[in-house]
Amino acid sequence: MSLPWDLEPALAERRRQQRYRQRRTVDSPTGPAVTVDGRCWRNFCSNDYLGLANHPDVVAALRTGAEHYGAGSGASHLVCGHQRPHHELEEALADFTGRERALLFSTGYMANLGAVSALVGRGDTVLEDRLNHASLLDAGLLSGARFRRYAHAQSAHLASKLAGGQGRQLVVTDGVFSMDGDAAPLAELADTCEAHGAGLMVDDAHGLGVLGEGGGGLVETTGEGERVPVLVGTLGKAFGTGGAFVAGDEALIETLIQFARTYIYTTALPPAVAAATLKSLELARGEAWRREHLQTLISRFRAGAAERGYQLMPSATPIQPLQVGDDETALRISDKLREQGCLVTAIRPPTVPEGTARLRVTLSAAHEETDVDALLEALDHAHQ
Numbered sequence: 001m002s003l004p005w006d007l008e009p010a011l012a013e014r015r016r017q018q019r020y021r022q023r024r025t026v027d028s029p030t031g032p033a034v035t036v037d038g039r040c041w042r043n044f045c046s047n048d049y050l051g052l053a054n055h056p057d058v059v060a061a062l063r064t065g066a067e068h069y070g071a072g073s074g075a076s077h078l079v080c081g082h083q084r085p086h087h088e089l090e091e092a093l094a095d096f097t098g099r100e101r102a103l104l105f106s107t108g109y110m111a112n113l114g115a116v117s118a119l120v121g122r123g124d125t126v127l128e129d130r131l132n133h134a135s136l137l138d139a140g141l142l143s144g145a146r147f148r149r150y151a152h153a154q155s156a157h158l159a160s161k162l163a164g165g166q167g168r169q170l171v172v173t174d175g176v177f178s179m180d181g182d183a184a185p186l187a188e189l190a191d192t193c194e195a196h197g198a199g200l201m202v203d204d205a206h207g208l209g210v211l212g213e214g215g216g217g218l219v220e221t222t223g224e225g226e227r228v229p230v231l232v233g234t235l236g237k238a239f240g241t242g243g244a245f246v247a248g249d250e251a252l253i254e255t256l257i258q259f260a261r262t263y264i265y266t267t268a269l270p271p272a273v274a275a276a277t278l279k280s281l282e283l284a285r286g287e288a289w290r291r292e293h294l295q296t297l298i299s300r301f302r303a304g305a306a307e308r309g310y311q312l313m314p315s316a317t318p319i320q321p322l323q324v325g326d327d328e329t330a331l332r333i334s335d336k337l338r339e340q341g342c343l344v345t346a347i348r349p350p351t352v353p354e355g356t357a358r359l360r361v362t363l364s365a366a367h368e369e370t371d372v373d374a375l376l377e378a379l380d381h382a383h384q
């Protein structure tokens with residue numbers, strides 16, 4: 001039984017554009033090496049920046065959590081799905097981010113949709129960096145507020161848009177940008193927001209756990225936490241598990257509990273995932289060596305890639321994209337790297353702007369220097 005309209009033309013067009021997406025089935029835990037098609041590969045495409053996704057203590061906490069609380073939460077948080085591990089994790093996340101409270105969401109996508117829609121609506125304005133993560137852009141569109149994009153990281157451009165805005169104005173940005181690895185200019189953005197009476201929401205999915213001595217992310221390294229009233233973090237990246245949170249003051253969190261539809265109308269995360277995240281958060285905060293090792297790997301990779309003539313982006317994070325321009329070249333290099341045992345995803349439009357296809361290399365504290373060297377060697381061959 002098929003739909004009464006034809007799905008094939010759009011699929012054919014995707015193929016023609018070299019943009020057809022395909023999945024790989026992984027038969028191993030996430031780590032510096034993964035098993036696909038019965039073969040082991042060096043993995044340079046996961047967001048498991050601290051190497052916690054398969055950490056034995058985190059896995060043990062997941063198991064213990066399941067033994068105590070079962071496999072599923074059984075309901076949404078407001079009905080009867082809010083279990084002790086969820087609550088303890090919220091308290092730990094509030095402490096970690098230095099805010100009054102934190103609220104757990106099932107995914108980062110949902111945290112963003114829920115938060116923006118709860119904070120602005122018809123008659124208001126939402127302003128977004130044009131390179132924001134898809135979930136933030138969708139959140140802005142879904143909110144019903146007037147939707148404005150400003151040029152990437154350009155607070156002067158943002159200011160010009162704020163001047164003509166209406167209603168409540170919410171400025172929304174990635175902290176560390178997911179496809180580029182660079183960071184939002186938080187101090188300038190906060191100044192601009194203050195000057196125009198706008199609110200600031202930062203989604204630091206890729207900075208939390210990774211940046212700053214204590215892993216506090218971009219708000220820690222910039223010291224701008226006080227001027228970011230809405231902070232979003234995800235738990236499926238540096239923290240190795242899954243889910244997300246919004247952190248802020250009491251009134252913000254109560255507002256989200258009352259009005260964020262993606263919080264209210266969805267089943268709470270499995271409690272064991274929250275229990276596992278409590279452990280991974282503890283490791284992420286306490287084991288600064290993971291961040292230090294990661295920085296060593298980042299420097300090593302950047303030096304090696306620059307030497308080989310690859311175009312690096314201004315990124316101090318484990319996201320180290322090599323911009324190659326056209327889709328076909330990106331795919332070809334990705335294929336060549338795979339032939340040499342390295343998995344690196346080619347990221348193409350519409351995920352990134354036209355003409356900026358890239359190899360999105362991501363590094364993890366679980367990598368060794370020999371992994372980085374192997375990737376650089378593979379790049380030598382792929383370049384030809």
Ligand SMILES: *Cc1c(COP(=O)(O)O)cnc(C)c1O
Nearest residue numbers: 107108109133135178203205234
């Ligand atoms: C990954 C990501 C999300 C989505 O988080 P999920 O938990 O994977 O849904 C949101 N924002 C940014 C910036 C991200 O990189």
